[in-house]
Amino acid sequence: MSITVVGNTTNSEVYIATNERKFIINEYLIIEDNDNDEPIVEIIETNSFNKFVPLASEKAGIMEDTVKQNLSSYGYDLDDETINLAKVRVVGELSKPITVGSTVRLPKFNEVKHLLMKKKPNKGLTLGVIRGTSEMQDSLPNDVSNIAMLYKDDIGVLDQEGVPFVFDYYKTAQYPHMLVTGGSGSGKSYGTRVLLEEKMQKKIPMIVFDPHYEMDFSETFEGLPVNYQYDYKRHYEIAYVGRDVGVDFTELSKEELSSLLSSAKNMTSTMETTLAVVLEKRDTLTSFQTKLNNLMEIYQDGTGEYEVRRSEGDKVATKALELYNRTKRELGTATLMALSGIGWRLENIKATGIFNCNIDSIHNAILKRKTIIIRSNIRLLKTFAGFIINNLYKKRRKYIDSQNTLTQEQIKQLNIEKFPPFEVVIDESHNFAPKTIEGENMTPTKWIIREISAEGRKYGINLVLVTQRPSNLDTTTLANVNTKFIYRTNNSYDLATISEETDLTGAELDRLKYFQSGNCFISSAIQGRSLALTTRVSKTQSPHFKNPYDELDEFGENNDKLKEVLKKYLPLSDMNLANYHMDINNEVKKTIPSKEIFETLEEMYRSGEIDIKDSPLGKQYVEK
Ligand SMILES: Nc1ncnc2c1ncn2[C@@H]1O[C@H](COP(=O)(O)OP(=O)(O)OP(=O)(O)O)[C@@H](O)[C@H]1O
Ligand SMILES: [Mg+2]
Structure with a gap:
């Protein structure tokens, strides 16, 4: 017995059954229903039944009573055999309901090409293989039969199996x-x-x-x-x-400078206001720092010296006093702290080399x-x-x-x-x-x-x-965002967000929790409806992509080398590592993730090789 339509629910969804093979989720099939020009359908739910897993059980969730009756009227015997049942969704539009009793068959690639591969690979992005299409591999034309190779952790690189997914990136012009x-x-x-x-x-x-x-x-x-x-x-x-x-300091807006400074440590609102008063349009890094320092001097030592200088016609002093009066008027007593807060944040950012x-x-x-x-x-x-x-x-x-x-x-x-x-x-x-x-x-x-x-x-x-x-x-x-690639997730908040932002069904969201790494749904205004996809093998790999257990072997000797190199670059902190990271990598002749560098520094501190200085910026590893 072949595959048969055994019942319909809505105009676009029907049940099919067979006792010959298991159904694969997302598989594409053709219903030989001439009234409807042989519609293409996609499997959206699957289930199997036999006398040990009877229809009355909880698993029979997808069944409806008429379907149960139809099964026996089409000659399936639940007492004797395992019946594979699937719910399928029509891809595209129908003119009439599907005829119950129609035969279902597997399509050849040419019959579904217009749906599954709208762009030639040279005009699109070949991102992977559409799930549920492996049966079509044999009917693929040569030029697309091995353009999306696959990968499995325990086996390695594998030949393509299924229809390649070619994303029409030209359409991102309309749906970005x-x-x-x-x-x-x-x-x-x-x-x-x-x-x-x-x-x-x-x-x-x-x-x-x-x-x-x-x-x-x-x-x-x-x-x-x-x-x-x-x-x-x-x-x-x-x-x-x-x-x-x-960045060129002179090109920074007040908001940008403030945000840059807060990357050292959050700015208080007094600092924000102080910055807005002190920073002026044509300020360079030097002129800005001079103003800051002068102001701090006045706040600490009083105006005396600056008043003398002003009377001698010193422009810098005149400016400093003017700013002093303004900040005092507008900000009051907290200004000195705010100024020094801005000052060390600026020093800190400067030390990253960003202004050079x-x-x-x-x-x-x-x-x-x-x-x-x-x-x-x-x-x-x-x-x-x-x-x-x-x-x-x-x-x-x-x-x-x-x-x-x-x-x-x-x-x-x-x-x-x-x-x-x-x-x-x-x-x-x-x-x-x-x-x-x-x-x-x-x-x-x-x-x-x-x-x-x-x-x-x-x-x-x-x-x-x-x-x-x-x-x-x-x-x-x-x-x-018009196109979303959604990989496995279990987080209920994220699933709720995904449910709101895509057309994924409840059943699809449930499946998402169990996706193997590398499988995803693509939900896109460009695509029309969601597709399940296995990402192709990547042609390159991250230089520090390693099994952590292989990595363990490298500890010991190389760690000593790293320690020796790190000592040369002290003081090190979260803020300045980026400046030396490449040089450190070059010296130890491999790419060390920053996390590992900090772990090593921490280890060196614990064993008494180096010291830690707590600055307002956080930890700094310094020489002993
Ligand atoms: N397309 C794929 N085919 C086969 N294996 C894959 C594929 N994609 C990912 N994997 C496997 O899953 C592992 C984890 O993938 P990846 O590093 O991309 O995860 P991630 O989502 O970025 O995680 P994190 O959020 O922790 O950074 C990979 O190292 C690889 O072994
Ligand atoms: Mg990652």
Whole structure:
């Protein structure tokens, strides 16, 4: 007996049964119902029954009475055999209800191609394999039969099995922004790597904020066949904040400077007000610091000396006294503390090297259609990101607006630079654009992410937001994301958010909890309806991707080497490590995650090799 339609519920969902094989969730089938032009259906629920698991049991949840009756009228014998039952959903529209009793068969690729593969791989991003399509592998044309190889932890790289998923990225022009989400270890980073690989191959310029130092594409994935390998080196650059990229102090707005300073430690509201009074339009780092220092001197030692200097015509002293009177009038007694608070925060940020660099390398990379990966500790990165994104956004906006409103002659005269569309990729994005808490001020970074989520489409700027916690992400931003890759998650808050923001059904959300790493749903306005996907094998791997138990073997001898090197770079802290991280890696000849560096420093402290100094900034590891 073949597969038969044994009942219908709604116009678009029917039950099918067979005693020949098990059904696979998401599998595609064709119902030979001529009245409806042989509709294509997708399996959305499956179940098996026999006399040990009777229909009356709880498992029979998906059954309805008429279906039970139909089963026996179509010749199935529940006492004697195992019956596989599935609920299927029609893909597309129907003119009439499906005829009960119709036969069901497996499709050939050509029959479902128009639904499953709307774009040719060279016109889209080949991200993986559509789940439930493995039976179609044999009917795939040669040119798409092994373009999405797979990977299994315990086996290694595997041939493609199923229909490749090719994402039509041209449509992101109308439906912008992506979210990659899922619980720990669910395959987000891996999936993001694959996404970036595909985009790099299409030469889409991207700026990637990489707080975990894991986005490096120089190492070929272990065991990858030669003909599947790809060299990404010319497509990307890595830049460290404070060493390769930074900000020009004079370009910072008050809000940006304040946010940068608060990455050292939160600013109090008095500090914010003091900053607003002291920082003036044309201030350089030096002029600003001089003002701060002079003011502190006056607050500590009185105005005497400065008054003498003013009477001699000293402009700096005149200015300092003027500011002093203003701050005293506007802020009162707390000013000295606020000034010194601003002072050491500024010193601290300065020590990262951020003011010694500019953002030219980022501009140049984007102009060359490259991907630029920005690294730093997350606190600094999340404020730096706001400055950078804003800067690039303004450049692109200026160019597009000028195209729309000015003549070519005027554009030339004003010297407006041609600037390409680009994408912004943010890992840990809930830290960059967190959900609003009542009474809290919006940081410049969150502001610009929200702005791009709403206005980016006009300018060809797309966001790719990666987060483990979608329910902690800014709600406005999330609502503007059109394509979501959803990996395994168990968190009930996140599941609730996902349920609200996608078309996933209750049953699909339940399945999500049990997804293996690397499997996800893609819910997208571009796609029309959700698809389940297995991400393809990545062509590259993170340089510090290691089984932690293999890593254990490296401890001991290499740890001594690391300790020796670390001693040379003291004092070290959360704030300045980024400056030396590359050099430290070079000296020990491998990439050490910052977490491991701090663990080693902590170990060195415990064994009395080095000391800890508690500064207002937090821990500093210093020489003994
Ligand atoms: N597409 C895939 N195919 C096979 N295995 C995969 C795939 N994606 C992920 N994995 C496996 O799952 C592991 C964890 O994936 P990944 O590092 O991407 O998780 P994550 O979601 O980023 O977790 P975290 O939130 O902790 O960073 C990988 O190291 C790999 O072994
Ligand atoms: Mg990760």
